[in-house]
Amino acid sequence: MNTAIILAGGVGSRMGVDRPKQYLIVKDKPIIAYCLEIFQNHSAIDKIVIVVSEEWQDYVEENVAKYGLTKVCGYAPAGRTRQHSIYNGLKCTQDNAPDTDICIIHDAARPLVSDKIINDCIVGATEDDGAMPVISVKDTIYQSADGKKIDNLLKRSELFAGQAPESFKFKEYLDIHISVSDDEIATTAGSSEIAYRHGMKIRLVEGSERNFKITTIEDLETFETIING
Amino acid sequence: MNTAIILAGGVGSRMGVDRPKQYLIVKDKPIIAYCLEIFQNHSAIDKIVIVVSEEWQDYVEENVAKYGLTKVCGYAPAGRTRQHSIYNGLKCTQDNAPDTDICIIHDAARPLVSDKIINDCIVGATEDDGAMPVISVKDTIYQSADGKKIDNLLKRSELFAGQAPESFKFKEYLDIHISVSDDEIATTAGSSEIAYRHGMKIRLVEGSERNFKITTIEDLETFETIING
Numbered sequence: 001m002n003t004a005i006i007l008a009g010g011v012g013s014r015m016g017v018d019r020p021k022q023y024l025i026v027k028d029k030p031i032i033a034y035c036l037e038i039f040q041n042h043s044a045i046d047k048i049v050i051v052v053s054e055e056w057q058d059y060v061e062e063n064v065a066k067y068g069l070t071k072v073c074g075y076a077p078a079g080r081t082r083q084h085s086i087y088n089g090l091k092c093t094q095d096n097a098p099d100t101d102i103c104i105i106h107d108a109a110r111p112l113v114s115d116k117i118i119n120d121c122i123v124g125a126t127e128d129d130g131a132m133p134v135i136s137v138k139d140t141i142y143q144s145a146d147g148k149k150i151d152n153l154l155k156r157s158e159l160f161a162g163q164a165p166e167s168f169k170f171k172e173y174l175d176i177h178i179s180v181s182d183d184e185i186a187t188t189a190g191s192s193e194i195a196y197r198h199g200m201k202i203r204l205v206e207g208s209e210r211n212f213k214i215t216t217i218e219d220l221e222t223f224e225t226i227i228n229g
Numbered sequence: 230m231n232t233a234i235i236l237a238g239g240v241g242s243r244m245g246v247d248r249p250k251q252y253l254i255v256k257d258k259p260i261i262a263y264c265l266e267i268f269q270n271h272s273a274i275d276k277i278v279i280v281v282s283e284e285w286q287d288y289v290e291e292n293v294a295k296y297g298l299t300k301v302c303g304y305a306p307a308g309r310t311r312q313h314s315i316y317n318g319l320k321c322t323q324d325n326a327p328d329t330d331i332c333i334i335h336d337a338a339r340p341l342v343s344d345k346i347i348n349d350c351i352v353g354a355t356e357d358d359g360a361m362p363v364i365s366v367k368d369t370i371y372q373s374a375d376g377k378k379i380d381n382l383l384k385r386s387e388l389f390a391g392q393a394p395e396s397f398k399f400k401e402y403l404d405i406h407i408s409v410s411d412d413e414i415a416t417t418a419g420s421s422e423i424a425y426r427h428g429m430k431i432r433l434v435e436g437s438e439r440n441f442k443i444t445t446i447e448d449l450e451t452f453e454t455i456i457n458g
Contacts, residue, residue, distance in 0.1 A: 128378070137370060139390035140419035142363065142433070147389065149357070150431045154383075156418050160376065161368035189385050190369035202379045204371070218447050 002122055003047040003100040003170070004039040004071075005089035008032050008060065008108035009078025011053050021214050022108035023056065027227050031214060032060065033067050034111035034227075040069045042115055044122050045104070047071055047097040051089045053078040073097055083188040090174045102126060103173065105191055106165035109214045112226065113165060117211060121167035124203035130168040132192045133207030134160035163207040166191045172200060231351055232276040232329040232399070233268040233300075234318035237261050237289065237337035238307025240282050250443050251337035252285065256456050260443060261289065262296050263340035263456075269298045271344055273351050274333070276300055276326040280318045282307040302326055312417040319403045331355060332402065334420055335394035338443045341455065342394060346440060350396035353432035359397040361421045362436030363389035392436040395420045401429060 010020045017024065022032045039045045048071045052060050057075055064072045074096035076088040086105055093100050102125045106113060117133050124131025137159040143152035168191075176198045177185065188194045192202045214220055239249045246253065251261045268274045277300045281289050286304055293301045303325035305317040315334055322329050331354045335342060346362050353360025366388040372381035397420075405427045406414065417423045421431045443449055 132371075134371065134373075134376075137368070139366070140422065141366060141370065142361075142389050142391055142419075142421070143383070143387050144363075144389055144433055145387055147363075148433055150421065150425045150433065151387075153422055153425060154372070154388075158372050158374055158380075159383075160371050160373055162371055190371075192371070192379065193369065193382055196379050196382060204373055204377055204379065218451065222447065 001046045001097065001099045002044055002102045002104060003049060003093050003097045004045050004165070005049045005051065005086065005093060005103055005105045006032070006036060006039065006108050007051050007082065007085055007089070007105065008056070009051045009053050009085040010109070011055070011078070020056070021220070023059065024220065026224050030063060031111050031223070032108040033063050035106065035108050035113070036064070036069050036072070037067060038111070038113060038115070039106070039118070040071050042118050044119060045071060047073045047100070049074045049076060049089050049092045049096065051076045051078055051085045081186050083185045083191065083194065086191055087177045087185060090177060093170065094174060100170040102167055103170045104165045104167040107213055110164055110211055111214070111223065112210045112212070114208060114211065117205065117207065118165060120205035121165055124205050125167035125169055128203040129172060129200035130166065130192060130195050131203040131205050132166045133163045133211065134204045135163060135207045135209060137161050160204060162190050162192060163211050168195055168200065230275045230326065230328045231273055231331045231333060232278060232322050232326045233274050233394070234278045234280065234315065234322060234332055234334045235261070235265060235268065235337050236280050236311065236314055236318070236334065237285070238280045238282050238314040240284070240307070249285070250449070252288065253449065255453050259292060260340050260452070261337040262292050264335065264337050264342070265293070265298050265301070266296060267340070267342060267344070268335070268347070269300050271347050273348060274300060276302045276329070278303045278305060278318050278321045278325065280305045280307055280314045310415050312414045312420065312423065315420055316406045316414060319406060322399065323403060329399040331396055332399045333394045333396040336442055339393055339440055340443070340452065341439045341441070343437060343440065346434065346436065347394060349434035350394055353434050354396035354398055357432040358401060358429035359395065359421060359424050360432040360434050361395045362392045362440065363433045364392060364436045364438060366390050389433060391419050391421060392440050397424055397429065
């Protein structure tokens, strides 16, 4: 069984608007609902867990009812970092969807993920231990320990920017979180990072520019343009 | 003496418009003119060399006259890669501004570079061997030789995305280009990369989100918004 964990715990916004980005309304619908509908309508997804901050849970529950998101089986509280939120989502999955084989972790603010990416991630986590969509890196990236002089050159062709959803063998991934220190969870920069570091084999699958995270006003405008056709 | 080499050799556009991005008109002025004016008006810049494709040279010369860009001392032909264009710019600098101590290489399509960044680059190249503005990397970057599985984790705090202008001790930087193979020039991803690889000490200075390269329609709209106040 495959469970999607949707991260909607963020409460801030860098956009200078009155609500977190995943709750902004585009064409009468909050962004999170666009995202949830994709997982609701995907035949390979059985259950959905939503990680949400306390003050927004009622709002999310209303929308879950309004849009007929019948796969939603539980709500987990937001954590103090993204990875803490993921851990909360894993525990909620354990409680509400204990038969989960693969968990697939996505950002509510990435409402244009394709069915193909979701598929590829599930297949990757089934055949290997986890999978993550990536896109190539456009910038020339330099490595510097102190930020003052170049220490190392990196081949651009070998660098990949991680997107979501990241998908994992559920029990293995949960067990890592149980076994590590809180500090390790706090300092994890990507959800595949902690998996890779603890020996899980992570497959890279082809992401998409379209699968961007809505962060800035420009991102929001791009999403609006796409939704309005 | 400090010479700016402005790269305007690109002939394509990913924007689906009829001209390369650096020649698009914003508020009655081509983007390249905004860029050239910054170097014309900067007290630490003595000369300017422009790398330009043959079909656009007349147009650029007209604008150099129109906007009183009196520091422009020569034009170099565009090369088949960005680094070949830089090499052409270096040779043109040798011919037309032979007293150059520091060359400072910038993209015509980055018209919002600040005086401070230019200053910092010149100071950096004077005190070390070269300098480059960088910004921190927002994505989680993974290293993979084959693009199929993660080979290595990279600390985000140690990764920096290179911007322009890049600044170098002129003779040293030119000599590297004379000594290396054409293939090495062709496969250089960043102008500081070839310098670092051949032993020049490159200082990283603080870049700016505002110093972006105009590449997409969204970038163009951002620039228009800024110029229109």
